[in-house]
Amino acid sequence: MDVTCHRVSHLPSSSHLGRFAQRSWADVAGTDELPHAGAAYAGAVARDATEEARRRFWAEYQPGFRVAEPAESPAFYQTVESERYELEPDILEMADFAAWRDRDVLEAGCGIATDGAQFARSGARYTGIDFSPSALRHAQARFRMEGLDGQFVQGSILELPFETKSFDLVYSMGVIHHIPETEQAVSEFHRVLRPGGRAIVMVYHRDSFNYRFTVMVVRRGLASLLIVPEADRLIGRITGEPPDVLLAHHSLLKQHGPRYLLDRQLFLNNNTDGPGNPLSKVYSRAQARELFAQFEDVRTSVRFLHLRSYPGGQILASTDLGQRLARRWGWHLWVDARKRDSAPQLPARPAVPS
Numbered sequence: 001m002d003v004t005c006h007r008v009s010h011l012p013s014s015s016h017l018g019r020f021a022q023r024s025w026a027d028v029a030g031t032d033e034l035p036h037a038g039a040a041y042a043g044a045v046a047r048d049a050t051e052e053a054r055r056r057f058w059a060e061y062q063p064g065f066r067v068a069e070p071a072e073s074p075a076f077y078q079t080v081e082s083e084r085y086e087l088e089p090d091i092l093e094m095a096d097f098a099a100w101r102d103r104d105v106l107e108a109g110c111g112i113a114t115d116g117a118q119f120a121r122s123g124a125r126y127t128g129i130d131f132s133p134s135a136l137r138h139a140q141a142r143f144r145m146e147g148l149d150g151q152f153v154q155g156s157i158l159e160l161p162f163e164t165k166s167f168d169l170v171y172s173m174g175v176i177h178h179i180p181e182t183e184q185a186v187s188e189f190h191r192v193l194r195p196g197g198r199a200i201v202m203v204y205h206r207d208s209f210n211y212r213f214t215v216m217v218v219r220r221g222l223a224s225l226l227i228v229p230e231a232d233r234l235i236g237r238i239t240g241e242p243p244d245v246l247l248a249h250h251s252l253l254k255q256h257g258p259r260y261l262l263d264r265q266l267f268l269n270n271n272t273d274g275p276g277n278p279l280s281k282v283y284s285r286a287q288a289r290e291l292f293a294q295f296e297d298v299r300t301s302v303r304f305l306h307l308r309s310y311p312g313g314q315i316l317a318s319t320d321l322g323q324r325l326a327r328r329w330g331w332h333l334w335v336d337a338r339k340r341d342s343a344p345q346l347p348a349r350p351a352v353p354s
Helices: 017-021 039-046 051-060 074-087 090-095 114-121 133-146 182-192 209-227 231-239 243-256 264-269 285-291 313-318 320-329
Strands: 003-007 104-108 125-130 150-154 167-173 193-205 297-303 332-338
Touching: 051 133, 074 090, 074 114, 074 133, 090 114, 090 167, 090 193, 090 297, 090 332, 104 114, 104 182, 114 125, 114 133, 114 167, 125 133, 133 150, 167 182, 182 193, 182 285, 193 209, 209 231, 209 243, 209 264, 231 243, 285 297, 285 332, 297 320, 313 320
Parallel strands: 003 150, 104 125, 104 167, 125 150, 167 193
Antiparallel strands: 193 332, 297 332
C-alpha cells in the first residue's frame, strides 16, 4: 500500500455552513437567462464568487459530509459510498471504473475520494487533487484503511502541478461548474492528458427538470413563503429540509429582498449545493461541446432525474420510465472528450445511450 500526499497551496480556515450562508456575500449580477462559461461570464462572476469564498464553502461542505457526521472510520466511508451510488447510480455507469485498470487516472476535485477508491480498487494508478486539506485527510485515511494505493495532492485544478501528457484519464464529477475559470480547468485537463486520453466530466444540465422546474419554479415559490411567520416549519415538514438550511435561506431573503428570488444566478448559486454556495453554473449540451472544443471527439450524455424532493420521486427515478426521462431531462450532463490520439488506443467508450 502506498498513500502519499503533497501540498502545493494554502487553504484558509473554514466556517460552518449555517454561519457561512448568513454572511454578507457579494452578489452576482442578475440576468434573465444564465450565461454559460464564456470569458465575459467568468469576468463578471469573478468579482464576487471569490476563490476564498469558494474554498471556505467547499472545505466545510464536502458532499460526503452531508450524509453522516465526518469520522475517519470504515462505517463513515461505507455510509457515504452507499448513499452516493444509491442516489446517483449514473456515476458507476459513466465513470466505468473497471476500464481503467493499469492506467494513470487523475481525479480533479477528488474530495474524500469516494470515486477514487473505486478507481484504485479496479487497479488504476490513481492520483487525486483537491484544495481542501480536510477532504484530503479523509481521502488518505480511507485509502490507508482499505490498503489502497494512490497519491493525493493539495492544489488547484486551474494550475495542475503535473507534467504535460501525464495521464490517460482526467475524471471530474461535479466540480468545474463551481468555478468562474471553467475553460482554464478544461485546458489544464487537455494539457495533462496523453494523446488519445479521455476527460470524463460531469456538469449541471441547463435543460433539466431540476433546473427548469424544481429550482426555478418550486424552490423559488417555497422560498418566497419564508417571509410568512412560521412558514419555515411547514416547508420543512413538506420538503424535509433541515431547519438550519431554511434559516439560511430566510437570512438570504432578508439580506437581498426580492432580488434573491428574481436574480436567477444568485438563486441558482444558493439552491444547488446549499445556501452560501458562491457559484453554480448550468450548461446545455451545445455549450458543453463548445467548452471542450479543443478535444478531437466530444460526446455528451444526460443522466440522473433529480426527484428526491418529491414524494415517490426516488421510486419513479428508478423505473424504466424514469431512466428514459433522465436521458432527456436529467440533472447530470456528462462529457466524454477524447484528445487527439496516437497509438496505442486507450479504453473504448462503453456503448451507452446518449
